[in-house]
Amino acid sequence: MRRSAHLFFAAILLCGFPFPTFSKSLSEFSKPDLLSLWDLAQRHDASLEAARRERDAGQEALPQGRAGLLPTVNLTAERARERRWSDEPSLEGGVSRERQDLDQTRVSAELTQPLLRFENWYAFRESALRADLSEIEFLQVSQSFRLRLVRVYLDSLKAQLQMDTLRSQLTAVEAQKRQAESRLSAGLVDRLDLLQATAEYRRVQAERVSLRSELEAHFRELETLTGAEFSQLAPLQDSFEPRTQVLAPMEHYVQRGLQGNPGIRAERLRKQIARQGAHRARSAYLPTLDLNFRASHDVSETHSGASSGFAEFPERETDSVRVSLQLNVPLFSGGRTTSAHREATSRAAQVEEELKASVEETRLSIEVSYRSLRHLRDSLTASEAALEAQEAALEATERSYEAGLEDMVQVVQAQRAWFAATHEHDQVRLDYLAELARLQAAIGELDRDFLATLNGWLEAA
Template sequence: MAKLRHRGALFGALLALLGPSFALAATNLLEAYQQALRNDADFGAAAAERDAGLEEANKGRAGLLPTVSVSGTETRNSTDQRSLTVLGMRGTTYDYTSSSYGISLRQPLYRPYNWAGYLQGQARASYAEATYEAARQDLIVRLAGAYLDALLGQDTLALTQAQRQAYAEQLVQAERLFAGGEGTVTDINDAKARRDSAVAQELEAANNLEVARRALERIIGQEPGTLATLMADKPVPQGPQPNDLNQWVEWARSGNPTVQAQRHGLESARQDVAKAGAEHKPTLDLIASRSKSDSENNVSINTRYDTRAVGVQLNVPLFAGGYVSANVRQAEAGQRKVEQQLESATRKAVLDARQYFLGVNTGVAQINAYRQAVTSAEAALESTRKGFQAGIRTSVDILNAQQQLFAAKRDLARSRYGYIVNWVRLKAAVGGLGDDDVTHLNSWLDVNRAN
């Protein structure tokens, strides 16, 4: 048993050395999305808020439906009666049980306040649905951003490690040449300085990767494990379809879920004004009741009553000390506030649509340009190495060419992930981001290749 524990400890230490990418199963974007739907706290709160908001429709409808109540009492009574007669004071004691039972119904016939409450309930339920949809699309945006940040962190770490290794090899070569009388101390110092700088960059990249992974963990609620990486030929850069900015702006005005939520919020505010003004108006209700009583008091002992009543009740408010007028003005101010919030949300949606539309188009050009830059930098590095062998280039030239190549690869990685993020945010800005888009993005990942 001790040996088994010892082996288990060794295996655990080995897994720790190899890192979480070996210890845990790979996670692709679609799996991460399913985990986020279950575990993301912000989305869970939005779902609960939606469920609560949907009940506003039922609460509003209740004001139009009849109310029924039942009441009943049963009491044991003991009454001592004393009265003056010609024979003097005489008394009688009554011991009896009295009871009373009734049922009543009230059906609103004309209640402007209740009707406004019904319309407001519908608007609030729609607001809850729109807010939930905004939270669902925001979850996709946050998840995609966190996942891609983690992938970028992995790529950046790999590039800095390769850069450090290349500089270390160049340092070894410079030292060997110097020992043979062909190099200079300057070459050694330059290579050493760049290697040391690359070590510092590697540490920073490792820290950034850890932060990115923890950000992803916060969304999916568990350790992400290894991540499926982006295929080398993905994404295929192309502009938005249709490539018409005005069309995307119009879609943002009409389809953005936050804008839709604010429109429903404005309707709710209008009904607040209607409810406040309705307190000036009369109400009319249909009422019906039936009651039974037995020995209700000491003059009706052993007497039973069965009463039925049907009628209408009119209530006309006359004066409430200025409260109703103040309430109306307050509701109108609230409506103006929501109008401004709607305008702000619309402007933001339009701005987002413009920004991410341009971002997608810019990303297309950047990806193509940086891919060509990587190809050119690789060719330049190869030419510099050959020139060094021919004696027409220095080791510093090689270091510069290597640095240029690593910078081009880093910029290419950023442009690829930035293009995807802008694409996701553009669709969210117009309210068109859905589960199919997550599946589409997931198809760009190589599930057989993970870091």
């Protein structure tokens, strides 16, 4: 492919006219690649940080569930003062009123170890699954973010390449316009050539203005994701050849997707969680058995007597140790247990259906992406053939124009067709990468390693 031979229409417009040059307005550092953008996004994006915090919170389900199987220990201290009055008959036949003051201090420690609590056991197994689910959900959010980053990057790169094409086209059309003016002054062509060149120049200018708005929108979205401003990206290498990439049979990707897709993995965990929830609800019918150990130390002091005087008894200290087994057999809870079990069973059935839907959706996504990749390979072959044909047509039109057999209208049309074929070829190559990223996401392998693979196909900064 000899694209550079026509970028500035040099073959027919040389004629001693200098062409304007375009210098880079940005430093090499200002052309980030995918990995550098991903590193920036990890530190900047609020949605990723929120998902990370949610993952960390979900990991706490495991120690909380485990706590239901471990002993609980409580230490209590109590300081009490009690006053009692009583009427006591006297030997003389009267009644004497007595008062008793009791000061008591008690310190106790109690340990309770569940021995037989099926509800706590199923809650522990459920908590372990919920911790795993939080990790899978974070992976799902991270992968979705990476897919979005790849999409925005490639969309920005498409607009950037089209802007470069329009810039080259504008340069060529501007040179055409100057040449038409010169040849018109020499009486070699009529005014129609100049009008055609001028109209084409204005058309390209208008298209460039419209595309600039689209490119700025893409860069603004990148800024939202990464927190940094960019006006250029590392482009795709000219040497990248999608047809050299080996595609395994479609069923191979389907099987990998059914095992690795984070959506399916999350639904499978939710299915297990729902089953444990049903077991936990049903275990409320079962008895519970706890071991209790209690040790206490009491200090009491008593003052008692009638109105004539009080007697003070010596301080008394008491130590006690109590070990017990507590059995609880649930008999009736107003129907709550039965209702809870029905609810848990229905939710388990719901998750089962959601898992089936996720499997079908993933299978369809993989099949569509796989077929699109194969179609894009064929489209790439077709676009190369079209580009070669337009290149040959442009060369022929150039020679005919120089010989006076063609006018500027045919030259502009041939040049426009060649630039369109160039743009189409670039689009197909980038569409291939976008579809490949969607396939990797469907099988659950759109990770940093894949970003590094994509990054290797970009030009080094």
